[in-house]
Amino acid sequence: MKITEELIDHIAHLARLEFKGEDKVSIQKDMERMIEFVDKLSEIDTENVEPLIFMSEEVNRLREDEPKVTVTHEEALRNAPKKDSDYFRIPKVLDK
Amino acid sequence: MEASIRDKYEVVIGLEVHAQMLTKTKAYSNDVNEYGSAPNSNISVVTLGHPGTLPVMNKKTIEFAIKLGLACDAHIAPAQHFARKNYFYPDLPKGYQITQDTTPICTGGSIVIRTDDGTEKSIGLTRIHMEEDAGKSIHDVDVYDTLVDLNRAGTPLLEIVSEPDMRSSMEAYHYLTEVRKLVRYLDICDGNMEEGSLRCDANVSVRLVGVSEFGTKVEVKNMNSIRNVQRAIEFEILRQIEVLEAGGTLSQETRAFDALKGITISMRSKEAANDYRYFPEPDLPPITITKEQIETVAQEMPALPRALFQRYTKEYGLSEYDAYNITDNKGIALYYESILAHTKNYKSAANWLMGDIKSYLNEYGIEMDKFPLKPLVIAELIHLVEEGKVSSSVASQNIFPALFSTQESPLQVAERLNLIQNSDEDALKGFILKVFELNPDEVARYRGGEKQLTGFFMGQLMKVSQGKADPKLANGLLRQLLDA
Numbered sequence: 183m184k185i186t187e188e189l190i191d192h193i194a195h196l197a198r199l200e201f202k203g204e205d206k207v208s209i210q211k212d213m214e215r216m217i218e219f220v221d222k223l224s225e226i227d228t229e230n231v232e233p234l235i236f237m238s239e240e241v242n243r244l245r246e247d248e249p250k251v252t253v254t255h256e257e258a259l260r261n262a263p264k265k266d267s268d269y270f271r272i273p274k275v276l277d278k
Numbered sequence: 279m280e281a282s283i284r285d286k287y288e289v290v291i292g293l294e295v296h297a298q299m300l301t302k303t304k305a306y307s308n309d310v311n312e313y314g315s316a317p318n319s320n321i322s323v324v325t326l327g328h329p330g331t332l333p334v335m336n337k338k339t340i341e342f343a344i345k346l347g348l349a350c351d352a353h354i355a356p357a358q359h360f361a362r363k364n365y366f367y368p369d370l371p372k373g374y375q376i377t378q379d380t381t382p383i384c385t386g387g388s389i390v391i392r393t394d395d396g397t398e399k400s401i402g403l404t405r406i407h408m409e410e411d412a413g414k415s416i417h418d419v420d421v422y423d424t425l426v427d428l429n430r431a432g433t434p435l436l437e438i439v440s441e442p443d444m445r446s447s448m449e450a451y452h453y454l455t456e457v458r459k460l461v462r463y464l465d466i467c468d469g470n471m472e473e474g475s476l477r478c479d480a481n482v483s484v485r486l487v488g489v490s491e492f493g494t495k496v497e498v499k500n501m502n503s504i505r506n507v508q509r510a511i512e513f514e515i516l517r518q519i520e521v522l523e524a525g526g527t528l529s530q531e532t533r534a535f536d537a538l539k540g541i542t543i544s545m546r547s548k549e550a551a552n553d554y555r556y557f558p559e560p561d562l563p564p565i566t567i568t569k570e571q572i573e574t575v576a577q578e579m580p581a582l583p584r585a586l587f588q589r590y591t592k593e594y595g596l597s598e599y600d601a602y603n604i605t606d607n608k609g610i611a612l613y614y615e616s617i618l619a620h621t622k623n624y625k626s627a628a629n630w631l632m633g634d635i636k637s638y639l640n641e642y643g644i645e646m647d648k649f650p651l652k653p654l655v656i657a658e659l660i661h662l663v664e665e666g667k668v669s670s671s672v673a674s675q676n677i678f679p680a681l682f683s684t685q686e687s688p689l690q691v692a693e694r695l696n697l698i699q700n701s702d703e704d705a706l707k708g709f710i711l712k713v714f715e716l717n718p719d720e721v722a723r724y725r726g727g728e729k730q731l732t733g734f735f736m737g738q739l740m741k742v743s744q745g746k747a748d749p750k751l752a753n754g755l756l757r758q759l760l761d762a
Contacts, residue, residue, distance in 0.1 A: 244334070246337060269318065269426075
């Protein structure tokens with residue numbers, strides 16, 4: 183699979199990352215190597231093989247609908263880089 | 279727009295409705311699910327998206343989804359799993375929404391609406407699936423920052439996707455009304471569009487009549503009432519027709535409704551199409567649903583509005599109008615059912631409900647569940663009238679209002695206020711003779727041929743008897759004595 187510059191741009195955008203100049207060339211090469219490595223798998227014929235989604239046989243791991251306070255308001259905000267007494271604060275994401 | 283232009287086009291509408299579930303906890307964690315709490319107080323490490331934390335599915339959500347599926351006659355999937363829908367947004371701390379992609383819990387089924395002309399139309403459902411809500415971003419309070427409240431993050435949602443079966447904004451209005459009625463009857467969502475516990479996105483397109491391909495679809499968002507959904511769609515239909523009539527082309531886009539101006543505004547075009555990279559959610563084991571499980575839920579299902587409507591019109595002989603108004607509100611329907619536990623006078627119970635009781639609710643601005651009188655009391659009122667002890671106007675005007683300030687039964691009130699109707703013939707005769715004595719001229723005129731004076735005598739009789747004369751009996755006796 184060919185990793186084009188457009189594909190790098192698209193994936194970078196989805197991950198909110200930015201690659202320029204040499205960095206972009208280098209990530210492009212890395213990606214190509216990774217894809218090539220994983221592509222090895224497609225040599226196996228998987229016709230008529232159900233996709234394996236889960237590694238265990240477990241089903242219906244459910245919980246009762248009973249509330250519990252596990253994290254307080256203060257604890258929730260403690261690690262936030264920016265906050266006030268009520269909210270997480272983040273750079274404006276919408277121009278009004 | 280001239281009807282001749284508008285009529286050239288057929289409108290195609292499909293709705294996506296998100297209903298917040300009335301569970302006590304979130305979808306995948308046990309923090310409280312509640313509207314209106316202090317910001318960032320209903321949270322957990324799962325809701326906050328902390329690394330290494332694992333979601334655990336709420337049993338109740340599955341039960342609610344099965345209920346709705348059964349109510350819509352949908353197919354309920356015996357096996358299913360969840361998927362991650364990936365996107366970056368600050369109110370989605372995990373960076374993905376846990377939803378259902380390839381295996382929705384319900385597929386097919388339909389919701390039956392009553393169109394404006396009273397006929398029924400079935401609107402097909404594509405699917406109903408379980409997912410979670412995002413948190414809330416507040417953009418307009420602070421100049422520099424966006425504020426994030428994660429109380430809502432992880433709230434269980436059912437997304438109900440309709441087929442593009444609606445052909446007018448009014449049909450969309452009726453559909454949404456039915457959806458809201460259903461979730462309220464099932465007690466799975468409070469259906470409050472103003473608070474956002476029920477939300478609706480509309481996919482609207484138009485095409486020339488007779489064309490089979492769909493026109494370019496526009497998604498309309500941001501409507502906070504059923505009426506606004508109808509208004510937004512109506513605006514969008516006209517806008518699209520105008521663009522096409524002017525020779526223009528429509529672009530596939532998302533538009534927001536501005537309720538003040540009554541217009542839709544482009545939010546973002548789909549040129550940088552979202553790439554959600556769905557893949558199976560490895561952290562939640564798959565769900566299986568057995569026939570027995572569905573059967574258990576089915577047995578706990580309440581009567582649904584459409585079934586009640588059928589019963590009221592077909593078995594109880596109510597008018598469609600009354601039946602619709604009673605079943606329109608779950609509280610009223612339940613109250614009606616409770617009255618009927620004590621009386622079989624269906625019509626009378628409906629009249630009380632739609633008349634005096636509804637006026638009382640309107641006057642005090644309260645819902646049915648806050649109405650102070652017990653259904654039994656209304657049934658007793660109905661009995662009093664049936665037995666001829668009081669007339670229906672005395673029951674409505676004198677007894678009903680007095681019941682709110684007493685613990686007495688309607689009969690006790692009637693006795694205390696001396697309102698029991700006199701059906702005793704001798705007493706009645708006495709009253710009639712008294713009327714004759716007071717109005718000799720009218721008696722002479724009646725006997726001279728002015729038969730229309732009967733009404734006058736009845737009025738006088740009611741006055742003399744203080745409304746206690748049984749009208750039927752009095753009428754006969756009055757004529758008998760006059761004609762003698």
